[in-house]
Amino acid sequence: MMIEPKFKKINEDVKTFKDLEDDIIKSNLCCACGACIAYCESQSFDVIEMQNYTPKFKSEKNAENCTECGVCYFICPQTSPLLDKLNQAYCVEDEIGQVLKILAAKTTNKTIGNVGQDGGIVSTILTYLFDEHMIDAAIISECDENFEPIPKIVYDKNDLLKSAGTRYSISSQILPLKELYDLSEEILEKLGVHEVDQLRLAFVGTPCQCRALSKMKLMHIKPAHIIKYIIGLFCFENFNYSQLYEIIKKETKVPPTDIKKTWIKKNFFFKTKEDKEFEIDIKTLDPAVRNHCHECDEFTAKFTDISVGASGAPKGYSMIILRTENGVNIIKQLLSRGFIEQLIIDKLSEWNITKINWFKKLISLKTKR
Ligand code: SF4
Ligand code: SF4
Ligand code: SF4
Structure with a gap:
């Protein structure tokens, strides 16, 4: 028996998951971020799933149950809809994106410094956000016993250290969003909230993952609305x-x-x-190297509050690019309270220009490969 879709496609121009399969997934452009699945499942449409880093209909029956709402196509970081609006929202005018401030810094926390990579900046930011009760949880990636990165929601700053270090293979970083609506009342109570919509999260991911999340936020799509801070990691390429x-x-x-x-x-x-x-x-x-990385024109994560990476920084430091007032405020607080230490530079404005030009050159090299 054929199962009728719950809703019919209202507008024939609306692109749906079938188009996502044709345009992105079968063309090897999918970065396995999991945004399409996180949205579909959180809305209880629940017709697609991740199979070996590839989004697929769960079954033929599920394919027929797809509402053809088209949201998965819109929020996919590899599709063009919404990109102009995203550029406007993040004041992006060139390949590096908006730079409110650029600096090199390192953590002053010895424990983080010992286990973290380079300047230990991401762990220090997240620890601070937890300590100051500015977030209830963070989406990070952790390695399993096979050193395979897995996305994870952590609710305690003590779990952050397990995620320290850089991975060079992809994890489906947006997938955990779909779990949020299944959180038990016990966990919510422990976090001091009555419902999931009251939670505040930080997200750490690659530029493509951050782009998907920013698209979701731009469309006011649940559950992305509870992500309060987006931290992007510099990314030149990623491996299978x-x-x-x-x-x-x-x-x-x-x-x-x-x-x-x-x-x-x-x-x-x-x-x-x-x-x-x-x-x-x-x-x-x-x-x-994953195929979608060959086509990627992002390096410094333009659609974020803060971008962080080792490239361009002296040994033991991280480069930090601040994109939004949100990002500027956090780093200002970390500096003033001595949780991070900024590299002292002579002729700061010249250094800033040199660094920005260096990043632009790197991005141009990346896109010309
Ligand atoms: S129901 Fe909507 S979000 Fe889910 S697969 Fe179909 S078009 Fe995509
Ligand atoms: S939203 Fe992410 S996981 Fe889904 S098709 Fe696009 S890139 Fe792949
Ligand atoms: S290079 Fe990095 S940001 Fe670009 S598609 Fe690959 S993983 Fe995503």
């Missing part, structure tokens, strides 16, 4: 998890289960749990 660790194992005989830390400084480096360090020529990893 299985292919990346297959190459690494072939080159070094080290399985992902033995790895505790990875970083890129021109080449790819990793440290094992026995503290042995390995270096791999970055070009060796080219076959594992």
Whole structure:
């Protein structure tokens, strides 16, 4: 028996999940952010799911139940609808986006400094937001026992340290949003709220993931409305998890289960749990680069409150780009209370211009590849 869709497509011009499959997913442009699924499931349409980093209809029956609302197509970071409005909302006029302030800084928190990557800025920001009761939770990514990044909602600052460090394979960072409406009353009570809509979250992700979330916020789509702070991570490219660790194992005989830390400084480096360090020529990893990254023109996460990354910063520091007043205020508070330390620069305005031009050059190199 054929199941009739609950709602018929009102406007034939509205693009739906089938178009998302044709335009983005089958063209290998999907960055597996999970925004389409998070929205669909949170609205109880619940017809699509993530299968091995690929969004799919759960079944043929589910495909027939798709309401063809088209929201998944709109919020996908890889589609063009809403991009002009997003650029306007974030005052983006060029490839680097709005820069209210740019600085290099590092954490003064020794525990974070010891486990964090580079300046430990993201962990310090999130810790501060928790301590000051400015957020109830944060969406971060954590590595499982196979060193595969998994998206996670943390409700306690003590869980942040497990997420410290940089990953170079993608995690479906927006997917956890769909879990929020299933939170038990016990958890909500513990967090001091009556309903999910009262929660305040911070989100940490790659530029493409942040773009999806910003599109959702622009459309006032639930549950993105409870994300109060978006922190973007600089991102040059990302790898397919299985292919990346297959190459690494072939080159070094080290399985992902033995790895505790990875970083890129021109080449790819990793440290094992026995503290042995390995270096791999970055070009060796080219076959594992995700296809959508070849088409990506973002590096510094334009649609965020704060962008953070090691590129362009001296050793032990992170570069920070502040995009919104929200972002400016947090960093101002962290500096004035001594939680982070800014790199002292002579001729600051010249340094700012040099850094911005350097980022622009890097983005242009990236897009010309
Ligand atoms: S119901 Fe709407 S959000 Fe869900 S798959 Fe269909 S078009 Fe996309
Ligand atoms: S919203 Fe994200 S997961 Fe869904 S198709 Fe677009 S890029 Fe892929
Ligand atoms: S390079 Fe671009 S598309 Fe690839 S993960 Fe980074 S932000 Fe996303």
